[in-house]
Amino acid sequence: MKFIKQPSDLAINGAKPAFSEPLHVGRPNIGDRTAFTQRVNDMLDRRWLTNNGPLLQELERKIAKYLGVKHCVAMCNGSIALEIAIRALGLQGEVIVPSYTFIATAHALFWQGITPVFADIDPITHNLDPAAVRRMITPRTTGIIGVHLWGRAAPVDELQSIADEHNLKLLFDAAHAFGCSSKGRMIGSLGKAEVLSFHATKFFNTLEGGALVTNDDELANAARLMRNFGFVDFDKVIHPGTNGKMTEVCAAMGLTNFDNLEPVVAVNRRNYYAYQDALSTLPGLDILEFDKAEQNNYQYVVLLVNVDCPVRRDAIVTALHAENILARKYFWPGCHQMKPYKELFPHAGLVLPNTIDVAEQVIVLPTGTALPSHAVDVIADTLRVLTRTAA
Numbered sequence: 521m522k523f524i525k526q527p528s529d530l531a532i533n534g535a536k537p538a539f540s541e542p543l544h545v546g547r548p549n550i551g552d553r554t555a556f557t558q559r560v561n562d563m564l565d566r567r568w569l570t571n572n573g574p575l576l577q578e579l580e581r582k583i584a585k586y587l588g589v590k591h592c593v594a595m596c597n598g599s600i601a602l603e604i605a606i607r608a609l610g611l612q613g614e615v616i617v618p619s620y621t622f623i624a625t626a627h628a629l630f631w632q633g634i635t636p637v638f639a640d641i642d643p644i645t646h647n648l649d650p651a652a653v654r655r656m657i658t659p660r661t662t663g664i665i666g667v668h669l670w671g672r673a674a675p676v677d678e679l680q681s682i683a684d685e686h687n688l689k690l691l692f693d694a695a696h697a698f699g700c701s702s703k704g705r706m707i708g709s710l711g712k713a714e715v716l717s718f719h720a721t722k723f724f725n726t727l728e729g730g731a732l733v734t735n736d737d738e739l740a741n742a743a744r745l746m747r748n749f750g751f752v753d754f755d756k757v758i759h760p761g762t763n764g765k766m767t768e769v770c771a772a773m774g775l776t777n778f779d780n781l782e783p784v785v786a787v788n789r790r791n792y793y794a795y796q797d798a799l800s801t802l803p804g805l806d807i808l809e810f811d812k813a814e815q816n817n818y819q820y821v822v823l824l825v826n827v828d829c830p831v832r833r834d835a836i837v838t839a840l841h842a843e844n845i846l847a848r849k850y851f852w853p854g855c856h857q858m859k860p861y862k863e864l865f866p867h868a869g870l871v872l873p874n875t876i877d878v879a880e881q882v883i884v885l886p887t888g889t890a891l892p893s894h895a896v897d898v899i900a901d902t903l904r905v906l907t908r909t910a911a
């Protein structure tokens with residue numbers, strides 16, 4: 521273990537990096553390998569590799585039960601699940617979304633000829649600000665997509681009231697929020713539907729994968745049809761559709777990781793509090809809080825670099841990267857600054873002051889079961905030396 525006690529110990533000043541291998545944000549958590557390979561071998565024996573196989577059905581049942589929701593329609597990834605949800609809900613015209621989210625939220629709309637209209641966030645919660653949502657409603661608005669950013673619930677009740685008042689459909693992008701709750705209720709059955717991501721980098725992964733979860737029978741049926749080209753039988757298509765199916769290998773990984781959910785959350789929680797303890801005295805640095813009364817997956821450790829910090833956010837990221845700590849500036853610079861949205865709305869920033877501010881403050885730190893045991897201390901030491909030197 522390398523000790524970082526003074527400026528000359530930092531890799532930006534010519535010292536050896538603290539880690540010989542990169543520490544990634546999003547290193548996958550992997551459950552019991554024997555159980556996984558057993559499931560894959562059984563799958564090979566069955567010669568049933570995809571198309572609503574038994575592993576997929578078992579995974580869907582388990583997830584629906586865990587979330588207390590009627591339907592789980594698993595898909596090949598969260599982006600396709602979002603696209604299918606958007607189509608199944610009949611969204612068109614304009615849909616209000618945060619700009620402060622992963623680009624997939626906006627792309628899922630734009631890819632289908634729908635205009636994502638960016639509303640500002642609350643600077644404390646990082647989630648949509650209901651007042652800002654109201655300001656962005658036009659006669660062309662058909663829906664709102666709330667994102668439960670970092671796994672913390674969006675303002676569900678307020679968004680529902682706006683949706684009801686203006687006859688809009690409310691969908692939640694719950695890509696970060698599997699295993700999280702909102703006012704004591706598991707995220708998964710809010711709004712008309714919610715969409716989960718089980719990408720390799722999520723605390724629970726199916727290699728690639730995602731799901732639409734809902735209590736709405738009609739919507740779930742439509743989504744099931746859409747993910748399999750609209751087929752109901754051999755030679756019979758009754759719905760427009762695409763290929764959104766989750767393979768059996770992915771479902772095998774999902775079932776294996778589902779059995780390992782609690783230990784992974786326990787490691788994430790331990791890392792989260794270790795970061796909080798280690799960084800609490802550093803000037804201008806705060807770890808984003810989670811409500812202890814809610815269930816959280818702690819998959820994102822979000823470091824906020826505020827105005828009192830003597831070092832700028834980007835300089836910190838550069839120094840961390842030099843140590844092979846590949847911290848991320850999620851979700852900088854905001855979707856509105858990314859092509860094609862920048863071209864579509866060149867002045868969007870004028871109504872997104874909080875988005876711009878928050879996107880300049882955030883650093884996401886590595887966590888998960890692959891994080892070496894001493895990593896939090898080394899990262900904290902790096903930040904301590906950086907802030908002390910600059911003060």
Ligand code: T4K
Nearest residue numbers: 544545546547597598599622624625695717718719720721
């Ligand atoms: N909505 C929201 C709010 C989302 O955050 C996301 C995805 C979606 C929708 C769409 O869901 P999916 O269609 O992805 O299911 C990553 C993930 O790829 C993405 O799933 C996630 N959000 C986003 C927040 O993070 P990138 O481009 O920043 O990182 P990526 O995938 O290159 O992975 C990060 C690092 O993790 C890599 O540099 C190396 C490491 N890694 C990655 C993989 C895949 C590994 O060590 N092993 C691996 O297998 O997007």
